Amino acid sequence: MRGGDGAAGPGPTAFEQAQLARAQEQVKDGQLADAAWTWESLTVLRPDNTAYSDSLAATRQLIDAGVAEKLDKARAAHKRGDLDGAATQYLGALALQPDNDVAADALRALEKERNQKN
Numbered sequence: 001m002r003g004g005d006g007a008a009g010p011g012p013t014a015f016e017q018a019q020l021a022r023a024q025e026q027v028k029d030g031q032l033a034d035a036a037w038t039w040e041s042l043t044v045l046r047p048d049n050t051a052y053s054d055s056l057a058a059t060r061q062l063i064d065a066g067v068a069e070k071l072d073k074a075r076a077a078h079k080r081g082d083l084d085g086a087a088t089q090y091l092g093a094l095a096l097q098p099d100n101d102v103a104a105d106a107l108r109a110l111e112k113e114r115n116q117k118n
Helices: 014-028 032-045 050-080 083-096 101-117
Strands: none
Touching: 014 032, 014 050, 032 050, 032 083, 050 083, 050 101, 083 101
């Protein structure tokens, strides 16, 4: 085994160190989707490094929680008739989780609703 988690073997490369710093900075800045991709690349690079896989799992949990919160806020805004507010929240959910079908479908439905009103 090798890696930066105390296992025997070579230490992290400069690239790995840069990616680690990048992932940590992305999480700190709230760029969770980008951070998940960076953690994912680190887990591919060092599959034996449990710190990387744990950080990836924690970031995914933050994403899931953020998406759930944004979807709830979007639904509430839509119920109030605040289509712009709802759209903003759905876009926020998609920024966190670009493959979220619920947010994408709801955004399309909002656009259709707007077009029918106009």
